Amino acid sequence: MTAEPILSVRGVTKRFGGLVAANNVDLDVYPGEVVALLGDNGAGKSTLIKCISGVYAPNAGSISFEGRETRFATPIEARDLGIETIYQDLALAGNLDVPSNVFLGRELEHQMLSGLLKRLDNRRMAEETQRVLSDLDVKLPHLDRPVETLSGGQRQAVAIARGIYWNAKLVIMDEPTNNLGVPEQKKVLELIRRLKASGVPVILISHTLPDIFAVSDRLVVMRRGCKVTEKNVADTNAEEVVQYMIGALDDTEAA
Amino acid sequence: MAIDAIGNSVLSQVVRLWAWLFLAILIVFFITAVPLVSGDTVSFLSIRNSQNILVAITPILLLGLGQTFVIISGGIDLSVGWTMSFASVVSALALRWGYQIGLPIPLAVLMGFCATLACGVGIGLFNGTIIAKLKVPPFIVTLGSAFILRGLALLFSENTTVIGLPRQIRDFGNESLFYFVRGDSEYAGFYFLTKPELPRAVLREMDRIITYPVLVTAIFVAMAIYLLRATRFGRYTYAIGGNREAAIRAGIPVDRHVIKLYVLASTTACLAGFLSVLRFTAGSAVIGDPLLLSSIAAVIIGGVSLFGGSGSVIGTVIGALIIAVLTTGLVMLNVAPFWQFIVVGCVVILAVLIDQSRDAIKASLETRQ
Ligand SMILES: Nc1ncnc2c1ncn2[C@@H]1O[C@H](COP(=O)(O)OP(=O)(O)OP(=O)(O)O)[C@@H](O)[C@H]1O
Ligand SMILES: [Mg+2]
Numbered sequence: 138m139t140a141e142p143i144l145s146v147r148g149v150t151k152r153f154g155g156l157v158a159a160n161n162v163d164l165d166v167y168p169g170e171v172v173a174l175l176g177d178n179g180a181g182k183s184t185l186i187k188c189i190s191g192v193y194a195p196n197a198g199s200i201s202f203e204g205r206e207t208r209f210a211t212p213i214e215a216r217d218l219g220i221e222t223i224y225q226d227l228a229l230a231g232n233l234d235v236p237s238n239v240f241l242g243r244e245l246e247h248q249m250l251s252g253l254l255k256r257l258d259n260r261r262m263a264e265e266t267q268r269v270l271s272d273l274d275v276k277l278p279h280l281d282r283p284v285e286t287l288s289g290g291q292r293q294a295v296a297i298a299r300g301i302y303w304n305a306k307l308v309i310m311d312e313p314t315n316n317l318g319v320p321e322q323k324k325v326l327e328l329i330r331r332l333k334a335s336g337v338p339v340i341l342i343s344h345t346l347p348d349i350f351a352v353s354d355r356l357v358v359m360r361r362g363c364k365v366t367e368k369n370v371a372d373t374n375a376e377e378v379v380q381y382m383i384g385a386l387d388d389t390e391a392a
Numbered sequence: 393m394a395i396d397a398i399g400n401s402v403l404s405q406v407v408r409l410w411a412w413l414f415l416a417i418l419i420v421f422f423i424t425a426v427p428l429v430s431g432d433t434v435s436f437l438s439i440r441n442s443q444n445i446l447v448a449i450t451p452i453l454l455l456g457l458g459q460t461f462v463i464i465s466g467g468i469d470l471s472v473g474w475t476m477s478f479a480s481v482v483s484a485l486a487l488r489w490g491y492q493i494g495l496p497i498p499l500a501v502l503m504g505f506c507a508t509l510a511c512g513v514g515i516g517l518f519n520g521t522i523i524a525k526l527k528v529p530p531f532i533v534t535l536g537s538a539f540i541l542r543g544l545a546l547l548f549s550e551n552t553t554v555i556g557l558p559r560q561i562r563d564f565g566n567e568s569l570f571y572f573v574r575g576d577s578e579y580a581g582f583y584f585l586t587k588p589e590l591p592r593a594v595l596r597e598m599d600r601i602i603t604y605p606v607l608v609t610a611i612f613v614a615m616a617i618y619l620l621r622a623t624r625f626g627r628y629t630y631a632i633g634g635n636r637e638a639a640i641r642a643g644i645p646v647d648r649h650v651i652k653l654y655v656l657a658s659t660t661a662c663l664a665g666f667l668s669v670l671r672f673t674a675g676s677a678v679i680g681d682p683l684l685l686s687s688i689a690a691v692i693i694g695g696v697s698l699f700g701g702s703g704s705v706i707g708t709v710i711g712a713l714i715i716a717v718l719t720t721g722l723v724m725l726n727v728a729p730f731w732q733f734i735v736v737g738c739v740v741i742l743a744v745l746i747d748q749s750r751d752a753i754k755a756s757l758e759t760r761q
Contacts, residue, residue, distance in 0.1 A: 192641060213643025228641045232634035232701035233627070241631060242642035244624050256622045 141204060142167050143338055144189070144220075144307055149198035151184050158184040160362035161198070166307065166338045171329060173349040173370075174342045176359035177382055182342045183225055185359070186309050189340075190222040191215035203306070213242065219306030223313050225342070227296045231285030235277060236262040238284055239269065239299045269298045274324050289316035297325065301332070308332055309340045314348065326352050346375045360384055410746055411695065411710045418714065422721035429725050436724060439572055439599045446602070449716040450609040451476065453709065454664035455680075455687035456694075457616045458657030460708045463691055464620075465653050466633040466700025467523065467530035472661040473684030474541035475515050477677050479665030481545045483508040484554035484675025487561070497560045505666060512662035515541065516655030523654065524647040530654075538684075545677035554675030565670025568600035569607060605667040612660065616705045629653065633700030689736055690715055693743040714739065 142165040151159040159181045166172050174182045188195045191209030200207055202218055209215045215222070229238045236259065237244075245258040245265070263280055270277060275294040277287070284292055293316045300308055310329070314322040329339050329352045343349055349356060350370055357367045358381040366381050366388040380386040422436040435441070455472045462469045487504030495503065515537065522533045546552065571583040574597045579590055590598060602610075620626035628649050631639040640646050661680070668679050694711030696703025718739070719732045 190641075211643065211645075212641045213645075216643050222641075224641065228635070228638040230631040230634035230638045230642075230701075233630060237627060237631075241627075241638070242644045244627060246624070255624070257624065257627060 140167055143203055145201040146185075146189065147199045147201075149185065149188050149195045149200065151181075151188055151193055151195050157362045159188065159195070162359070162362075162364050164357060164364070166340060168338055169333055169336045170354040171333050171339045171341055171352050173353040173356040174340060174359065175344070175346075175349065175356060175378060175382060180359040180382075181362040182359055183311055184362075186222065186311055186340060186342065187224075189215070190220055190309060216242075216303070219304075220309065221300045221303055221305035221307070222309040223296050223300040223311060225311035225315070227292055229284045229292060229296060232283050234282055235270075235280040235284060235287075235295055236266040238295055239266045239302055241299070243303070265302070266298065269302045270294065273298060273301075273328065275321070290318060290321055293317055294321070297328070301328065305337060307338050307340070309342075311342045312344070313341070314343065314345065322348070346378060350375065358382055360387070363389060365389055410750075411693065411707065411714070411743070415710055415714050415717065418717050418721065422717065422724065426721070426724045434724065436721060439601060441720065441724070443599060443601060443603070443606075445713075445716045445720050446606045448720065449712045450605045451664040451668065451680075451683050452686045452690055452715065453609055453712045454612065454660045454667075455683055456690045456708045456712055457612060457705065458653075458660040459687055459691050460616070460694070460696055460703060460705055461620065461629050462530070462653050462657045463696045463698060464633045464700060464703045465629045465650065466636065467650065467653065468688075468698070469519065469534045469654060469657040470531065470684065471515070471519060471534040471538040471541060472657055472687065473680040473682070474538045474545060475511070475658045475661040476665040476668070476680030476683065478515070478541040478545040478548075478680075479508050479511040479662035480668050480679050481549040481554055481665075481675045481677050482511050483662075483666045484557060484669045485548060487669065488554065488557050491558050497558055500558065501561055501564060501670070504669060508662045508666040509659065511665075512659030513655055515662070516658035517651065519658065520651030520654030524650040542677075542681070549675060549677040552677045555673075557669070557673050557675075559673060561670050562673050564604060565667060565672070566600070566603060568603040570601035572599045572601055573597050574599070605671060608663070608667065612663070613705065613709060620705050625649075625652075630701060633702075686715055686736070687712075689740045692740055695743070695747060697747075711743075 144164070144166040146162060146164040149159055149162045150157065162185055164172070164185070174185070176182050184193065187193045189200060191212040191214055194208075194210070202220065207214075207218065212222075230241060233241070240262045245262050246255040247258050248255060266280055273294060275291075275298070277291055277294070284295060287295070293313065297310075297313055300310070314325050317325065326348060329341060332339050333352075341349065341353060353370050355367065355369055356373070356378065358365050358378060360382065366386070377386070419437070426434055426436040455476060459469055459472060483504040486507035487500050490500035490503035491497070519533055519537055522528050523530045567587060569585060571587055573579045573581060573583070573588060573590065573594060575594070577594050577597070579588060579594050588598070620629065628639065628644050631642070631644060632646055632649060636646060665680060669675050690711035691703070691708050692698070692711070693714055694703065694707030694709070696707060715736055718735055722732050722735065723729065
């Protein structure tokens with residue numbers, strides 16, 4: 138790669154008490170590429186991306202975004218720089234309706250009395266939500282229902298809609314096809330390709346190897362908090378990846 | 393399908409109808425029962441009695457307004473009762489001091505008001521900061537500060553009441569927007585803003601309609617409705633009560649918002665304390681405590697879930713009205729006052745039961761679709 142990485146993670150370590158959930162991890166993401174993050178349950182994938190998205194402050198290591206070293210104290214700082222994350226646990230407010238969730242923390246407002254008084258612009262938020270959902274080919278019967286009354290797949294769609302609405306510079310997806318039916322899974326993969334085509338890099342966490350091989354350029358395997366390998370998708374295959382995941386192969390030992 | 397068409401948000405408003413209905417039934421009941429018991433001359437819905445009810449609910453409502461926001465966010469403020477007492481004492485002291493150093497009455501009142509605001513912000517910052525930053529559960533923090541404020545209010549007042557306030561401040565707390573003189577004397581009729589000069593004999597025929605404390609409370613209710621329904625502030629309050637972690641990840645400054653909520657709760661409580669000073673021309677260290685439970689009852693009857701995430705200001709208004717109608721109605725029926733507590737207690741439990749079964753009904757309707 139000749140271009141500068143848009144995201145550069147160096148030596149990131151995150152401990153929970155005695156447990157080292159992410160151990161000295163390096164990761165680069167270049168413009169317009171899809172990087173897959175794999176590993177067994179508990180390997181530390183979600184922990185790593187939460188360090189990137191500002192949910193956790195790493196105990197050690199550094200993160201640079203667009204060439205500048207960043208230290209996100211809160212998720213809003215990451216969002217403001219253009220990093221949108223679709224979390225595995227979705228992070229939706231179940232008591233709020235669909236547009237309120239898509240726009241949570243970034244509500245559209247009417248200005249009144251030259252900005253002295255502000256009022257939520259619920260109608261425009263509903264229209265925009267409808268637009269982004271139809272971009273995703275998702276149909277929800279009612280937008281004005283509390284999200285907790287939606288099915289798991291519909292909620293997943295809402296979380297994805299929120300992640301892509303904001304013209305992010307980097308999209309992180311933690312098991313986005315969870316809970317989805319086969320047609321919806323296809324749409325998510327299609328969406329990832331579209332993001333890539335428009336130059337937006339994606340970090341994709343998934344346990345579904347065929348999906349990963351279908352959309353990713355590069356893959357990174359984690360095991361017990363450590364990165365055990367990093368490969369171009371073209372240079373590897375499912376069997377080899379599984380070997381890394383279960384610990385039969387480990388590049389860090391070889392080095 | 394029919395339910396589908398109505399849409400969930402409308403549905404939940406409509407099902408909440410039972411509270412309106414209950415209020416209406418209560419009023420109809422007292423309108424018919426009161427003349428039977430107390431003689432035909434006494435009417436439950438007279439101007440005087442309806443105004444008495446409004447005057448009675450202003451402190452409950454002011455305590456309940458901030459509490460509504462706090463409980464929707466998943467917290468609770470047990471200190472609002474003693475906060476009101478403390479503000480009553482402190483603002484009375486400030487007002488008296490201003491009067492004694494020779495300030496004109498309106499300026500002295502302003503001093504009392506500023507002292508009230510300072511109490512509200514100070515107490516709210518204390519509660520909110522410990523809850524949000526030090527992660528002590530709100531129940532414990534506000535229980536502790538309730539005791540602290542109780543001690544301080546009694547200490548500062550030296551013997552529960554602060555007297556020696558200028559008599560003129562009564563007008564702020566008791567005069568009204570409208571006056572109505574009954575009967576067929578030459579004075580009979582409506583008066584707007586200006587209090588009519590009446591001979592003593594007719595004075596008893598005069599009713600005050602919408603006293604200033606009621607007006608102030610109504611303005612606060614309107615602002616609270618707007619704040620909760622139409623602004624980011626309200627949306628964040630619901631979001632934090634619904635899923636605090638989601639609110640954090642969405643970038644809502646949760647800690648700061650929680651602190652603001654406790655400032656709001658203690659400020660409306662302090663305002664109630666200040667209005668009581670104007671109304672009674674005295675500060676009282678024990679005025680707020682009996683109102684705490686009533687205000688929480690109003691919030692709960694109004695449909696705010698103690699688990700956070702749902703509820704409305706209008707619900708709290710209805711809850712407060714139900715309590716006030718019940719208590720004044722029972723008094724007019726000559727029922728021993730202790731029964732008020734028993735009845736209100738039953739209504740609180742009933743309200744929650746109805747809400748729970750409503751949720752169950754709604755859920756079963758949804759699964760059947
Ligand atoms: N907030 C937390 N507090 C304590 N331990 C945690 C926390 N979050 C994660 N862990 C632990 O850190 C380790 C890595 O968890 P993580 O969620 O990153 O795994 P993962 O690779 O995303 O797994 P999965 O595929 O199941 O999602 C696990 O052992 C987990 O129990
Ligand atoms: Mg995970």
